[in-house]
Amino acid sequence: MSPGQCSPRLVVIGAGGHAKVVIEAVRAAAAGELVGTIDPAPASGSVLGIPVLGGDDILPRLLSEGIGAAVVALGSNALRERIGSRLREMGFVLPTIVHPSAFVAPSARLGEGVVIMARAVVGTEATVGDLAIVNTGAVLDHDNRIGRAAHVAPACGLAGNVRVGDRALIGVGSAVRPDICIGADAVVGAGSAVVAEVPSGAVVGGVPARTLRRGPRA
Numbered sequence: 001m002s003p004g005q006c007s008p009r010l011v012v013i014g015a016g017g018h019a020k021v022v023i024e025a026v027r028a029a030a031a032g033e034l035v036g037t038i039d040p041a042p043a044s045g046s047v048l049g050i051p052v053l054g055g056d057d058i059l060p061r062l063l064s065e066g067i068g069a070a071v072v073a074l075g076s077n078a079l080r081e082r083i084g085s086r087l088r089e090m091g092f093v094l095p096t097i098v099h100p101s102a103f104v105a106p107s108a109r110l111g112e113g114v115v116i117m118a119r120a121v122v123g124t125e126a127t128v129g130d131l132a133i134v135n136t137g138a139v140l141d142h143d144n145r146i147g148r149a150a151h152v153a154p155a156c157g158l159a160g161n162v163r164v165g166d167r168a169l170i171g172v173g174s175a176v177r178p179d180i181c182i183g184a185d186a187v188v189g190a191g192s193a194v195v196a197e198v199p200s201g202a203v204v205g206g207v208p209a210r211t212l213r214r215g216p217r218a
Helices: 017-029 056-064 077-090
Strands: 009-013 033-038 050-054 069-072 203-205 210-213
Touching: 009 017, 017 033, 033 056, 050 056, 056 077, 069 077
Parallel strands: 009 033, 009 069, 033 050
Antiparallel strands: 203 210
16 A cells, blocks of 8 residues: 555455454455454354444445445355455445465456465466455466456465466365366365366366366356
8 A cells, every 4th residue: 555545444245264364364464444344144243353234235335434445255256256246336446455475476467356365376477366365375376367256275286377267166275287277166176186177167176186076068
């Protein structure tokens, strides 16, 4: 944030476990003034000391009160994409949150609403699409293309020139060899080694990763 620039007032959408990590990333990055969280059915009245303000129905009022930024902290990729699109249509800004311990190469490009967690690496000329998550300690090497609302889970390692489709999930601790394409809505199970293309909607897992469920036919 540039000197003299006002800190935005923002809300976090969600009040679960992922929201906790997002809240701490926002605080660490000094990305804005955290006003509260939004959740229609929270487990408690606050998250890490941040109050749960209510459900989605109060968002128009918050916007009218000058709370113009929202961070979508929902683990479901499809839901995060849907809620993010709705927030943008309402007029909310979707800030990009980068934990200060992460490394993002100067030539990398991050979309709106992206969250880069602690100790993650986004390499040279990598692109991370809107509302995607690069989670704790994940490594994206050069020229990766991470799709909209995708999630690269903690401790994953993606070698150079990997393509990850919209809403795909790369499970915890997985490794992906160079030049692999993982299709939209695909799921890579935790601890997998991906050495071949993964079709859209497929579920794969293992070392090397094998198809556990095929995606819907086109």
